[in-house]
Amino acid sequence: MDAGQEKKRLLVKVSTLYYMDGLNQQEIAARLGISRPQISRMLAAAKSEGIVQINIRNPYSEEQAYERAIAETFGIHDVIVVHVENADRQVIDLHVARAASALLESAIKDREVVGIMAGRAIAAVGSEIHFIGRKDVQFVPMIGGFGSDGGAWHANSNARVFAERLKARHLLLNAPAVVASPTARDFFLGEAEIADVLNAARKVTLALVGIGQVSEQATIVRSGYFSDVDLADVRKKGAVSNICTSFLNENGERISYDAERRMIGLTIDEIRAIPNVVAVASGPEKVEAIVAALRGKCMDVLVTDMDTAQQILEWHRTHPYPS
Template sequence: METSQERTRLLVKISTLYYMDGMNQQEISQRLGISRPQISRMLAAAKAEGIVQINIRNPFSEEQTYERAISETFGIKDVIVVHVPDADRPMIDMQVARAAAALLENVIRDRDIVGIMAGRTIASVGREFNPVNKKDVQFVPLIGGWGSEGAAWHANSNTRIFAEKLKSRYLLLNAPAVVASSEARSHFLNEKEISDVLDTARKATVALVGIGQVSEKSAIVQAGYFSRGEIGEARASGAVSNICTSFLNIAGERVTYEAESRMIGLDIDDIRRIPNVVAIASGSDKIEAIGAALRARCMNVLVTDMETAKRCWSGIVRTLFRKAGPGCDR
């Protein structure tokens, strides 16, 4: 009994020195004359026996509930849910962009090739991106230029923003995203300068992509990249989501669509082959598009906001209840 009590007394002393007094294991070892490996074992025993109980004050518990549920359902590495109570849409979008920028700052490694998509959301991430000390990183656009209205957030413009922040090399894709015919597309792809950029994009180790909805409100229409008639045809073909040059239906399947044969950039299969794809999307108009992209299993991380995550998960639960497979719906 006394031996047990003295052991407990020692475990308490070591735990107090370590957790309360801030001493490291080597310092405790020198003070008490006990070997460092033994100190480590005794600290582990103190936790196992309940002498040490660690409580984490988690202000992000609700967000993490949805993060875990969505990531486990769709088998992706991580979901980042940003919660900004009582904020308007511009503020929410800015915080989502900041979260994606912070993630990217930690994801990018030395000698990475980073593929960058077009779009206002991606441009916002670029503005929030902070310089980090990385060596031999190269940025490359994933798609050609959109219409003149979207020049400020072309893939080339977005690529330049990130590269200049990091003082890194970057390539530009001097071709439109969509051309008049498949023959014209072949002509562009036969240009070595263009094909070399696309080959580099396919070798990307990290990619930042947006998830576009298929509607007249989509960035590809507002940029003049697609007409309202063309986006209507895509919708009529079953498309609800757009990533780079590919359109997806609600099941996450690639939709065969005539305009894709006229697009210059990476397609969904190319995106799937990139080891680390970060997708960013938020807002009620993106629920259906996000669901399709999740089903397509073309991303490793999704960054979104709380309300979008809630509505997305609500759709998943309803779909699972109907035994029709996981997904998001309006």
């Protein structure tokens, strides 16, 4: 047997020990008297020469095609697309929430400070997340409260739910999201306790946000704190998307609006500065808003469903940026 055949025989042996018998590289090195780096090089050579061929049974290939397409189109880190065949909106939203919770369970590290937004989508994620045993994790609301009607899903409540589920700590932002006047806003921001929470929110390393459409169904409008006059004002200025206290036009650009001087919470510029922003949004009514947020680089990861993913790409294709 020539040297080439002997080399091939050894590559087959090493590959069998690693892939079939389950030995790690150090154990193979000890057994064969070969250095661990050399074992690593041999495994790489076995793949490049076709001795090892890895086949992955992938039941999620269609979803992953849309994940790649959205990530590459908009230049974000990752996309998670959930597909539930023949399901109604409620079931789809549940599966989207579960996908986002699984992502967070992997993403949250020891001593992580996590920013939490208001909204039903965020509340649903909190209801699905499981205890993961991370140390010294803290959740921080990123916007003020929306009053009693939004009690179950405003940012304080959402932060509390996440903290309870993960046995972590949380802060409370004891201020409304929208106040009566700029003077009132200045008064609230002058309170050390409120200012400290907002400063903590600006320093989070991971944030979970929703994306709101600009309509009567938006969280900020349904709360009653954002009037019809305020809604008409932002619409007139081209707003199609709402994240925290900011509104975006269809190109993802932040717009200035009158009520902004009465808002208490993080702006989209402050959210963009957070190292890892996960957005959870789905549904046909939110497609335009999601595209605007993607164009505006407002997130690092998007969690959505298959139908919404398809519509995102189609809306972006049929509504190009102005020349």
